[in-house]
Amino acid sequence: MAQTFSDLSQEKQQQILDAAAEVFAEEDYKRASTDDIAARAGISKGLLFYYFKNKQSLYLYVADHLRSLVERHLERGALAEITDFFDMLDYGAEEKLRLFRRQPWILNLALRLYYVTDKEVASPLRRRFMEMLEEMWGAYFSHIDREKFRPEVEPRLVLDQLIYLIDGYLHQQMMRGVKIDMDALMAEYAVWRDMLRQYAYKEEYQ
Amino acid sequence: MAQTFSDLSQEKQQQILDAAAEVFAEEDYKRASTDDIAARAGISKGLLFYYFKNKQSLYLYVADHLRSLVERHLERGALAEITDFFDMLDYGAEEKLRLFRRQPWILNLALRLYYVTDKEVASPLRRRFMEMLEEMWGAYFSHIDREKFRPEVEPRLVLDQLIYLIDGYLHQQMMRGVKIDMDALMAEYAVWRDMLRQYAYKEEYQ
DNA sequence: ACCATACTTGACCGGCCGGTCAATGAAAGG
DNA sequence: CCTTTCATTGACCGGCCGGTCAAGTATGGT
Numbered sequence: 001m002a003q004t005f006s007d008l009s010q011e012k013q014q015q016i017l018d019a020a021a022e023v024f025a026e027e028d029y030k031r032a033s034t035d036d037i038a039a040r041a042g043i044s045k046g047l048l049f050y051y052f053k054n055k056q057s058l059y060l061y062v063a064d065h066l067r068s069l070v071e072r073h074l075e076r077g078a079l080a081e082i083t084d085f086f087d088m089l090d091y092g093a094e095e096k097l098r099l100f101r102r103q104p105w106i107l108n109l110a111l112r113l114y115y116v117t118d119k120e121v122a123s124p125l126r127r128r129f130m131e132m133l134e135e136m137w138g139a140y141f142s143h144i145d146r147e148k149f150r151p152e153v154e155p156r157l158v159l160d161q162l163i164y165l166i167d168g169y170l171h172q173q174m175m176r177g178v179k180i181d182m183d184a185l186m187a188e189y190a191v192w193r194d195m196l197r198q199y200a201y202k203e204e205y206q
Numbered sequence: 207m208a209q210t211f212s213d214l215s216q217e218k219q220q221q222i223l224d225a226a227a228e229v230f231a232e233e234d235y236k237r238a239s240t241d242d243i244a245a246r247a248g249i250s251k252g253l254l255f256y257y258f259k260n261k262q263s264l265y266l267y268v269a270d271h272l273r274s275l276v277e278r279h280l281e282r283g284a285l286a287e288i289t290d291f292f293d294m295l296d297y298g299a300e301e302k303l304r305l306f307r308r309q310p311w312i313l314n315l316a317l318r319l320y321y322v323t324d325k326e327v328a329s330p331l332r333r334r335f336m337e338m339l340e341e342m343w344g345a346y347f348s349h350i351d352r353e354k355f356r357p358e359v360e361p362r363l364v365l366d367q368l369i370y371l372i373d374g375y376l377h378q379q380m381m382r383g384v385k386i387d388m389d390a391l392m393a394e395y396a397v398w399r400d401m402l403r404q405y406a407y408k409e410e411y412q
Numbered sequence: 413a414c415c416a417t418a419c420t421t422g423a424c425c426g427g428c429c430g431g432t433c434a435a436t437g438a439a440a441g442g
Numbered sequence: 443c444c445t446t447t448c449a450t451t452g453a454c455c456g457g458c459c460g461g462t463c464a465a466g467t468a469t470g471g472t
Contacts, residue, residue, distance in 0.1 A: 004419095028323050030236040033459060044421045049461060115323055115377075117234050126381040161398070164374030171321075171373050172366075175332040192367070195405045210449090239429060250451045255431060 005051040016041040016051070020062050025109040029059060029118040059121050063113055063128060066106065071132070073099050083145045085155055086197050089162065092140065093189055097182055107180060111170065133163075148205040158200045165192045211257040222247045222257070226268050231315040235265060235324040265327050269319055269334060272312065277338070279305050289351045291361055292403050295368065298346065299395055303388055313386060317376065339369075354411040364406045371398045 005013065019041035023032045034055055038045040052058040074095055082088045100107040114129070116122050141159065149155055169188060173180055198206060211219065225247035229238045240261055244251040258264040280301055288294045306313040320335070322328050347365065355361055375394060379386055404412060 027325070028234075028236070030234070031325070034461085035459070045460090046422065046462080047420055050420075055460065112323070115321060117318070117321055117323065119233070119237070123383060126383060129381060160378075161371065164372075164378065165367065165370045166374065167377050168370030168373030168375075171377065172370065175335060177329060177332060195367075195401070198405060199401045240431085241429070251430090252432080252452065253450055256450075261430065 008051075016043065016048070017062065017065060020058055021066070021105070021109050024059060024062055025105065025112050028112075029116060029121050034058075056120055060124055062109075063125060066109060066113065067128060067132060069106070070096075070099065070110075071135075074136075079140060080143065083143065085141070085144045085148070085158070085200075086193055088140055088144060089159075089193060092136075093186065097186060100182055107182075111174065111180070115171070115174070148201050150200060150202050153200045155200070158196055162192060162196060214257075222249065222254070223268065223271060226264055227272070227311070227315050230265060230268055231311060231318050234318075235322060235327050240264075262326055266330055268315075269331055272315060272319065273334060273338060275312070276302075276305065276316075277341075280342075285346060286349065289349065291347070291350045291354070291364070291406075292399055294346055294350060295365075295399060298342075299392065303392060306388055313388075317380065317386070321377070321380070354407050356406060356408055359406045361406070364402055368398060368402060 005016075008016075016037075020037050022040060023037045026032070034048060035045055037058075038048045041048070048058070052061065074092070079088075079091075082091055113125055116125055137156065137159070141155065144155065146155060149158075166185075166189070169185065170180065211222075214222075222243075226243050228246060229243045232238070240254060241251055243264075244254045247254070254264070258267065280298070285294075285297075288297055319331055322331055343362065343365070347361065350361065352361060355364075372391075372395070375391065376386065379391075
C-alpha cells in the first residue's frame, strides 16, 4: 500500500483489513473479489484501489499483517530461560493454541494463506513463510541445550520433522473437510513430541 | 464424460487426456483454460464440450484417470507375501519411486491435485483421496503382522504419521519452490521409517 | 467566500473464459 | 445419389472482475 493507507484512522484501517481478511479466508485468491471486499468494508472499490496498488499488494499486506500479529503475540514471555528443546516446543505450542482459541479466524486465514497455490501470490507468500521460520528458529532455538541430543541428530532437522507432521496433519484434516480441532491437534502433538524426543535425545535425557 | 468419449480411439483419448493433464498440472483449476486444453489437444473447444459436460467433469475425469493409473501400477507384485509393516512401506515406496521416475509428469499432476483448494473441485477430489487411502490400507496392510507392535501403538496411526511426514515434506519443498527430488525424499523417508519403527515396534523386533 | 487540495464515488472498460449453437462436413445406409 | 445421422467447427454470448477515471464532495487555509 501507499502511505495513504497508514495515514487512516485505526478504525478505518481495521475495517478494511477485516473485510479483506474475511473474504480472503473464504475464497481462494482468484475467486476473492475486490468488489466484495470493498462492499464489506463499506467503501467504494475506487477507494480500495486508491489505498492499494492492486489486489496482489492488498493480499500481501493482509499476509504481512497476519504475520506481525502472530509474531507480536509470541514475542513476550521468558524465552531465554527455556533451554530444553522440547520444553520450548511445548511453550510455542501453548502460545499458539491460546492465540487460535481466542481468535479462530486467524487460524482459518493462516491455513488459506499457507496452502495457496495461485501463481500470482504463491511465491511471495512462501518467501514470507520461510523468513518467519528462520526468525523463529533464531529467536527460539539458537540457545537450546544441544548436549542432550544424540550426536548424530541435528536439532534443526527434528524441528523440521515436527513441522512436517503438523503441516501434513492440518492438510489431511482440511481434506477431510472438518474444522480444525485444536484439542485434537494438541493431543497428536503430544504423541509426536514424545516420539521425537525418544528419537533425538540420549538415553539419560529421555 | 458421456460414453461418446470412451468410444473414441485410444490415441484420440490419450491426446485429449494428455493435453488436459498438461494444462491442469501447470495452472490451478480456475486459471487452467479449456481453450488452452482444446488447442493443445488439436481439437475445437466445441468438441471438448461435446465429450465432457463441463470443465469440472473433465477435471475429475483426469483425476480418476491418474488414480487408476497409479492403482494399476501398484496392484501387481506379491503383496500377500509381505507381512512386516515396514517392509510393506518400503515396497510401496520403491514402487512409487519407480513410477515417478519413469513418468515425472505424474508426480507434478498428482501434487497439483493433492493441494487443490478451489471450491469447485476440492471436495470431490478429497473424497477420492480418502477412498484411495482406505483401499490401500485394506489391500496392503490388512494382513500385516501386528504382533510386532507395542500393544499401545495402533498400526494405522503409524501409517497416518508417515503420511503426515511425507505430506508436510512435499508441501514444504513446494513452498521452497524447488522441483521435488525423489532421491532426497527417499533419504528422508528412510530416516522417518527407522524412527517410526523404533517408536512402534517392541524391543525384540527393532 | 473562494480556491486548492485531498478524498471518495460508481459507472465503465476490457480481458478472460466457460459454455452454447447454428452451420458445415463426413459417413453410412439404402 | 440422396438423406439421415453423427462428428466437428469456431464465432459468439454473458458473466465476472481487476483496474481506471472523470466527476463530485469534503476540508482547510487565506
